[in-house]
Amino acid sequence: MTLDPSSSSVPRGDAIPFDAARRRAFADFALRTRYDDIPLRTRERVKDYCLDLIGVSAAAAQIEAARIGREMAVRQMSAGADDARARILFDGRCASLVGAAYAGATQIDSLDAHDGYSAAKGHAGCGLLPSLLAFAERKGELTGEDFLTSLVVGYEIACRAGLALHGTVSDYHTSGAWVSLAVAALGVRLLNPHPDILRHAIGIAEYHGPRSQMMREIGNPTMLHDGSGWGAMVGVSAAELALMGYSGAPAVTVEGDDASVYWEDLGHTWLTDRQNIKLYPICRWAHAPVKAALDLCAAHHLQASDIASIHVESFHEATRLARGIPETTAVAQYSLDYPVAAALVCGALGAHEVSGKTFHDPEIARLVSVTTVAECPHCNANFPADRLGRTILTTFDGRTCDSGIVRAPGEHSNPISRDGIVEKFRTFTAPVLSAERRASIEHAVFSLGNRPDALSALQQALYEPIVYSGVAHHSH
Numbered sequence: 001m002t003l004d005p006s007s008s009s010v011p012r013g014d015a016i017p018f019d020a021a022r023r024r025a026f027a028d029f030a031l032r033t034r035y036d037d038i039p040l041r042t043r044e045r046v047k048d049y050c051l052d053l054i055g056v057s058a059a060a061a062q063i064e065a066a067r068i069g070r071e072m073a074v075r076q077m078s079a080g081a082d083d084a085r086a087r088i089l090f091d092g093r094c095a096s097l098v099g100a101a102y103a104g105a106t107q108i109d110s111l112d113a114h115d116g117y118s119a120a121k122g123h124a125g126c127g128l129l130p131s132l133l134a135f136a137e138r139k140g141e142l143t144g145e146d147f148l149t150s151l152v153v154g155y156e157i158a159c160r161a162g163l164a165l166h167g168t169v170s171d172y173h174t175s176g177a178w179v180s181l182a183v184a185a186l187g188v189r190l191l192n193p194h195p196d197i198l199r200h201a202i203g204i205a206e207y208h209g210p211r212s213q214m215m216r217e218i219g220n221p222t223m224l225h226d227g228s229g230w231g232a233m234v235g236v237s238a239a240e241l242a243l244m245g246y247s248g249a250p251a252v253t254v255e256g257d258d259a260s261v262y263w264e265d266l267g268h269t270w271l272t273d274r275q276n277i278k279l280y281p282i283c284r285w286a287h288a289p290v291k292a293a294l295d296l297c298a299a300h301h302l303q304a305s306d307i308a309s310i311h312v313e314s315f316h317e318a319t320r321l322a323r324g325i326p327e328t329t330a331v332a333q334y335s336l337d338y339p340v341a342a343a344l345v346c347g348a349l350g351a352h353e354v355s356g357k358t359f360h361d362p363e364i365a366r367l368v369s370v371t372t373v374a375e376c377p378h379c380n381a382n383f384p385a386d387r388l389g390r391t392i393l394t395t396f397d398g399r400t401c402d403s404g405i406v407r408a409p410g411e412h413s414n415p416i417s418r419d420g421i422v423e424k425f426r427t428f429t430a431p432v433l434s435a436e437r438r439a440s441i442e443h444a445v446f447s448l449g450n451r452p453d454a455l456s457a458l459q460q461a462l463y464e465p466i467v468y469s470g471v472a473h474h475s476h
Helices: 020-032 040-060 064-075 097-109 126-141 144-168 176-191 195-208 214-219 228-243 258-261 286-298 330-334 336-346 363-367 379-383 418-429 434-446 454-462
Strands: 085-087 094-096 306-316 371-375 388-395 401-402
Touching: 020 176, 020 195, 040 126, 040 144, 040 286, 040 418, 040 434, 064 094, 064 097, 064 330, 085 097, 085 228, 085 258, 094 097, 097 126, 126 144, 126 176, 126 454, 144 176, 144 228, 144 258, 144 306, 144 388, 144 454, 176 195, 195 228, 195 418, 286 306, 286 388, 306 336, 336 363, 336 371, 363 371, 371 379, 379 388, 401 434, 418 434, 434 454
Parallel strands: 306 371
Antiparallel strands: 085 094, 306 388, 388 401
């Protein structure tokens, strides 16, 4: 099967030149990269992301959007054959590969605490991990080394696809728009690593990828979040279609001349190392003001009851986040003044504070009512390379406590250590997983690439349903 851009049967834009050497380099990286080709630090770091994503998935299982996503997968995306069936994370049931990837990515995306790539203003891992796990179910025998290598390959392709998309179009799209290409590439890599099939797969994924407009979701937060579930679904579908012989137009964000700059360092510069880790389950844009507020309280020994007013400054996009007391979990995760106030009252900001259980807290409501927000020119000038913010607390006794400009914690320039990621995993999963199950997952993840049975041990720990008060988290 070949794809000739000069053929009349292949749709083509007149302004899209195709570079054969660049196409071969992309295929070589996507299909032939091996474990030993990847730096040790990158192989170890991707284990951290894997554990973090699993922890977010478990913590998100109770969220309504996650539950609906799983039900959708089981009801509408069931498998017609045994070799097209995959298990759903923390659910105990099966769907098609497409359904399992969709449900898994939707679940992680429903709790905004997963890793991200600041330069692309989005998230690669959320769509990659559940899709890779689904493909692993289809492939059968897969080593821990193969699993980690594929995950790194996915991050490298996804991040560059995001940069290329945002660098060549005028709008700001959700992560699903670009992670779909990486998911499609992983499917071909694992199931039939042929360059022509790869080219069709990423072409299909780009053509049908959900180019949803992120600022619409920021302005009106819903369960749509970052489009990762749809991106995973499209990516798996694209791979399966290409593997069956379905053709697709060349992917412009990979092969187009104006996208070439984003692929020049593929296999040399490892963008996997540059992911950020979220300590709070909210939009990354609000992290700096939250950290600033918590740091001020610690430095000045303040209680929420001491605070008369709050002033927050950040970049323009952050000031577009929702204001006021949220009515839903989705709005809470895309808010600005609420998470700052909730962190000040609760002393922390975790899944509990965005679950709805604190939406009616009178002290949080009081602090939200006395919060003002403004744009900061310095923060604007440094976005998206940095997520900066500033919080100023004024106390009832007349003190003004100013954080100055603060960077969101967990950026790759000042990364969260493995110990910090393990601590986050344990904190997020303590309410939903037993200590034994948490320990099994940790051990399996960090043994990938070192222990032959590590991947099978990890899979065994991931698919049993989470039980709350004796009731499994899915409905029958």
